[in-house]
Structures are given as structure tokens and as C-alpha cells.
Amino acid sequence: MKNSKDKPLILITNDDGFTAPGIMALVEAVEEFGEIMIVAPDSPQSGMGHAITINNPLRIHSTHYFGDHVAFNCSGTPVDCVKIGIYKLAKEKRKPDLILSGINHGSNVSTNVLYSGTMSAAIEGALSSIPSIGFSLLDYSLEADFSVAQHFVKKIVKDALTNPMKEGICLNVNIPKLPLDQIKGIKVGKQARAFWDDTFDERADPLKKNYYWLAGEFHNYDKGEDTDMWALDNAYVSVVPTQYDLTAYDCINELKNQLEE
Amino acid sequence: MKNSKDKPLILITNDDGFTAPGIMALVEAVEEFGEIMIVAPDSPQSGMGHAITINNPLRIHSTHYFGDHVAFNCSGTPVDCVKIGIYKLAKEKRKPDLILSGINHGSNVSTNVLYSGTMSAAIEGALSSIPSIGFSLLDYSLEADFSVAQHFVKKIVKDALTNPMKEGICLNVNIPKLPLDQIKGIKVGKQARAFWDDTFDERADPLKKNYYWLAGEFHNYDKGEDTDMWALDNAYVSVVPTQYDLTAYDCINELKNQLEE
Numbered sequence: 066m067k068n069s070k071d072k073p074l075i076l077i078t079n080d081d082g083f084t085a086p087g088i089m090a091l092v093e094a095v096e097e098f099g100e101i102m103i104v105a106p107d108s109p110q111s112g113m114g115h116a117i118t119i120n121n122p123l124r125i126h127s128t129h130y131f132g133d134h135v136a137f138n139c140s141g142t143p144v145d146c147v148k149i150g151i152y153k154l155a156k157e158k159r160k161p162d163l164i165l166s167g168i169n170h171g172s173n174v175s176t177n178v179l180y181s182g183t184m185s186a187a188i189e190g191a192l193s194s195i196p197s198i199g200f201s202l203l204d205y206s207l208e209a210d211f212s213v214a215q216h217f218v219k220k221i222v223k224d225a226l227t228n229p230m231k232e233g234i235c236l237n238v239n240i241p242k243l244p245l246d247q248i249k250g251i252k253v254g255k256q257a258r259a260f261w262d263d264t265f266d267e268r269a270d271p272l273k274k275n276y277y278w279l280a281g282e283f284h285n286y287d288k289g290e291d292t293d294m295w296a297l298d299n300a301y302v303s304v305v306p307t308q309y310d311l312t313a314y315d316c317i318n319e320l321k322n323q324l325e326e
Numbered sequence: 327m328k329n330s331k332d333k334p335l336i337l338i339t340n341d342d343g344f345t346a347p348g349i350m351a352l353v354e355a356v357e358e359f360g361e362i363m364i365v366a367p368d369s370p371q372s373g374m375g376h377a378i379t380i381n382n383p384l385r386i387h388s389t390h391y392f393g394d395h396v397a398f399n400c401s402g403t404p405v406d407c408v409k410i411g412i413y414k415l416a417k418e419k420r421k422p423d424l425i426l427s428g429i430n431h432g433s434n435v436s437t438n439v440l441y442s443g444t445m446s447a448a449i450e451g452a453l454s455s456i457p458s459i460g461f462s463l464l465d466y467s468l469e470a471d472f473s474v475a476q477h478f479v480k481k482i483v484k485d486a487l488t489n490p491m492k493e494g495i496c497l498n499v500n501i502p503k504l505p506l507d508q509i510k511g512i513k514v515g516k517q518a519r520a521f522w523d524d525t526f527d528e529r530a531d532p533l534k535k536n537y538y539w540l541a542g543e544f545h546n547y548d549k550g551e552d553t554d555m556w557a558l559d560n561a562y563v564s565v566v567p568t569q570y571d572l573t574a575y576d577c578i579n580e581l582k583n584q585l586e587e
Contacts (some may be wrong), residue, residue, distance in 0.1 A: 104431065109381060110500050111380055111381065112377060112378045112379070112380040112381070113375075113377045114374075114375045114376030114377045114378070114405075114446070115375030115376055115377075115440040115441055115446075116373060116374045116375045116376075116377040116403075116441075117373045117375070117441055117540060118370055118373070119373040119538065119540060120370060120372065120373070121527070122537035122538055122539050123526075123534075123537065123538040123539075123540065124535075124536075124538075125405060125538065142377075144375075144441075145540070146333045148515070148524045148526075148540065149526055149540075150522040151524070152451065152523075152525060152526060152542070153526040153528075162574070176453060176570055178572055179376040179446075179449065179453075179570060179572075180376055181376075185375070185376075185440075188440065190523075192437060192440075192521055193521070195525060219400055220585075221585065224584055224585060228584050231574070231576075231577055231580075234577055236581075250587050251579055251586055252586065252587070253414065253581040253582045253585055254587060255571075255573040255575065255578065256571055256572060256573045258382060260453055260454070261453075262413075263409050263413040264413060265384075265409075265410055265413060265414040267414075268383070271560055274385075275385075275386075276383040276384065276385055277383055277384045277385075277386065277410065277414065278383050278384075278553055279378060279379065279380060279384065279406070279409065279410075281413075283375045304585055305357055305573055306573065306574035306577035306578060306581055307572045307573065307574060308572060308574040309437055309440060309572065310516075310517060311439055311440075311449070311490075311517060311568045311569055311570065312516040312566055312567065312568065312569075313492070313495050313567035313568055313569040313574075314516065316492055316493075316495055316567035317514055317515070317516065319330075319492075320497075320514040320565060320567055321514045324481075324482065324485060324512045324514055324565055325511060325512055325513065325514060326512070326513050
């Protein structure tokens with residue numbers, strides 16, 4: 066068990082569940098940089114966004130799944146994992162120095178940060194003033210090769226441990242599914258203006274009752290070359306600094322005129 | 327059944343479930359303004375944030391719970407309700423003109439917009455370029471008196487139907503638990519810099535296995551008089567224009583220097 070007090074404490078979670086290959090790849094990539102504590106969901110939690118468990122209690126179980134690293138699986142959401150990781154499991158030690166989430170099996174670009182359990186875990190870290198990073202690889206396969214992603218995880222985590230991130234910020238990192246020699250580098254940009262055009266696939270169950278699967282297509286309406294989607298389409302790793310203030314500041318004055326008396 | 331083609335189509339949801347008194351109060355407050363369609367969760371969904379249901383199918387059932395109004399309950403989250411409301415149930419008619427969420431039983435101020443199913447439903451409306459408003463009353467009781475809240479719902483909805491909201495924006499409206507004559511008016515402002523200091527209440531079940539309840543206190547670190555929490559503490563109804571771009575624009579250049587080559 067790694068216990069050096071000089072090493073930063075790195076809390077790791079994901080939204081695909083603690084047995085997903087992506088979180089093991091993340092642990093392997095960063096274990097050289099600090100003391101690792103894993104708190105990850107005990108089942109897949111894709112699409113859980115910033116959900117927290119308030120109407121039910123949480124269960125946590127210690128696991129040896131990650132070898133010598135301190136690790137727990139948790140019955141809750143990715144955000145629950147971060148909360149119980151910071152405020153319960155790590156508390157007796159110290160506040161984590163860095164929170165990492167992923168590596169997600171699939172993209173988390175643009176407005177998908179809102180639906181993403183991976184990125185919501187990172188945003189929850191930012192809400193607790195802890196530097197946080199969510200990593201996603203654009204490959205949904207369980208057999209995905211994470212070695213290229215690990216290369217960029219190491220680079221970006223090393224940077225985050227050297228250059229303090231502004232308080233209240235986390236990073237959304239998406240990595241293209243390409244060999245290392247075809248990736249042109251890292252591009253820092255903004256979330257693209259892209260949205261789901263939803264459809265619902267209507268089916269009948271064996272009792273002839275209808276049910277619906279959420280489907281749809283994601284459309285990019287943003288022609289800018291400064292977005293996460295542009296970066297990925299052009300063979301770059303995308304990094305978007307992400308924050309949690311949803312106030313639409315440019316609408317305040319007009320609304321004041323309309324609604325205040 | 328209201329069917330006039332001249333009337334705006336108003337899609338209504340909430341996160342407390344379709345039987346919560348708050349959604350009935352919202353329907354009653356706005357039925358004079360348009361054709362109403364209700365799509366609300368079939369069970370309480372507090373704290374579900376922007377979660378969507380992707381690993382399971384959805385069920386929807388028509389209900390007469392709201393009298394003559396077209397109404398469905400849905401097995402999913404508040405955001406699922408908005409998606410299936412827009413893209414499936416209302417599609418055969420037309421795109422909703424306005425989406426309303428609430429009236430929530432309890433506050434949704436500051437960073438709680440991220441955890442709030444009520445506000446995530448409104449944000450989902452904004453993502454589909456439909457003017458949307460989330461309403462919350464600072465009273466968690468099921469016996470809460472919604473009459474004062476209804477007064478402000480009518481005023482704000484009337485304004486939203488008259489003055490087109492900027493695309494991609496929704497409103498976060500919180501109403502204090504006060505008699506009408508003690509409310510000083512409406513204040514438009516920003517989300518306060520306030521955060522949860524979480525604790526976990528540890529208990530043992532009858533089999534002596536531990537479980538944990540999320541608890542904690544919400545602390546306001548924002549001394550400004552332009553925030554939602556200041557407005558409510560000073561007997562105003564708070565309105566925060568809310569958007570979905572989480573990019574931390576002021577960090578882009580520094581990160582470019584650090585990470586791009």
C-alpha cells in the first residue's frame with residue numbers, strides 16, 4: 066500500500082463502473098504520480114449526469130480489484146463516489162490533491178458534459194475546490210486500446226500537479242481513437258454548440274405493452290475551429306476548461322427591465 | 327380538452343413526481359395561458375440532476391390525474407420527461423412553445439441547479455431552444471401553500487410569453503416562503519458561490535452491515551447583493567437566467583500555454 070505523505074493523494078472514479086477496463090488504465094497511468102484511492106460505482110452509471118442519491122442510503126465495499134491500492138466500490142452515482150470519497154473515506158487522511166474520472170469508454174464532448182457521469186464527477190471535484198480532470202476515449206468498445214490515452218493522461222496529470230489549476234475549474238479531456246503517431250497534439254478550446262436530435266424507438270414487450278428507447282443523433286451547429294469537436298475531428302486531443310456557474314450574465318439587465326419593478 | 331391552435335403549447339414537468347401538489351399548483355396557475363401537456367415522472371426524482379435513462383427503456387402511461395389536460399407519467403427522470411415530451415408525445419402536434427418545471431417542494435438556488443431535476447428539466451428545454459422556466463418554493467412540506475408562488479408563476483410566465491427569451495436560456499425562479507404582502511418583489515441576479523459541506527451519516531442495518539446517508543450543510547461564501555441567495559434572504563423572489571455552456575473561457579489561454587506545443 067502506497068503511503069508516503071509526500072505524494073499527492075489522487076482520488077479516482079468513473080461512470081462505467083469499477084470493473085470497466087478504462088478505470089484500470091487510468092490507475093495504471095497515474096500510479097507513479099501519487100497515492101491512489103479509488104471510489105467507483107459498483108455498476109455502470111452512464112448518463113447519470115450530476116445525479117446524487119438522496120432518497121436511498123449508500124453502500125460501500127472495500128475491494129482488492131486494484132491490487133495494493135485502497136479501493137472501494139459504491140452503490141451510488143459518480144458524484145456520490147466523489148462526495149463520499151472526499152468527505153468520508155479520505156477525510157480521516159486528508160483532502161485529495163487531485164480527482165481523476167474515467168477513462169470513459171466513449172466521447173464526452175460539447176453539451177454532453179451535462180449528461181456525463183464522468184464529467185459530473187470532475188465538476189463535483191471542482192465544487193470542492195479540488196483540481197479535477199475527466200478523461201474520455203472516443204472508443205465505446207470494452208476491448209478498446211487505452212495505451213494512447215494513457216500517454217496523454219500522464220502528460221496532462223503531470224502538468225496539473227505542477228501548475229496549480231484555477232480554483233473551481235476542472236478539465237474535460239477527450240482523446241481520439243487514433244495511433245499515437247497520427248495525433249497532432251493537444252488543443253485547448255471550448256465546448257461546441259452541438260445538440261441531440263432525439264428520437265424514441267417504440268417497441269412492444271412480450272405482454273404487448275409499449276416501451277421506448279432513447280436514441281437520436283448528435284449534430285454540431287458550431288463551425289468554429291476553437292471547439293472540442295473541431296479538435297477531435299482534426300486529430301487533436303481536446304481539453305476544455307470547465308466550470309459550474311450556469312448564470313447567463315448577458316441576460317441579467319434585460320430581465321431586470323422586464324421583471325423588476 | 328383544450329385544442330385551440332392559437333394557444334401556445336406548454337409542456338409541464340417536475341422532479342417530485344406527477345402526484346406532488348406542486349405540479350398541480352403549476353398547472354392551475356398557467357392553464358389560462360395555453361394548451362397544457364404534462365409529462366412528469368411516475369416517482370420522486372429529487373437530486374437526479376441531468377440524468378437520462380440510456381441503459382433501460384422508458385415506459386409512459388396516459389393519466390387523467392390532471393382532469394381534461396393531456397398528461398402522461400413516465401418511468402424516467404425529469405430530463406427524460408422533457409425529451410420524450412418534445413420529441414415523441416408533442417411531435418405529432420408541434421414543438422412546445424414553453425417548458426415549465428415544478429413547482430418544486432424546496433429551494434434550488436446557487437450550485438444546486440446542478441443537482442436539481444427541476445432545473446435540469448428546464449436546462450434540457452433550453453438545449454432544444456425552447457424557452458423554459460423552473461419554479462421552486464422554499465417549503466419542503468407536502469402541505470405547502472402554493473398560492474403566493476402561483477401569483478409569481480403567472481406574472482413570470484405571462485412575461486415569458488410576451489417577451490421572447492434569448493435562445494438557449496432558461497430561468498431559475500425561487501420563491502420565498504412568505505405571505506404575499508411580505509414579498510418585496512422580484513430580483514434578477516446570479517447564482518451565489520455557495521457549496522455543500524457534505525457529511526455522511528453512518529448506520530448499521532439489521533444485519534449489522536453499514537450504510538451511509540448523504541447529509542451536510544449548504545454554506546454561502548458569496549457576500550454579493552446580486553445573488554439568488556441574497557434575494558431570498560431579503561424577501562425577494564429570485565430569478566437567475568441560466569445557460570448550459572460550462573466552458574471556463576478565462577482559463578483557455580493559460581492552458582494553451584501549458585498544454586499545446
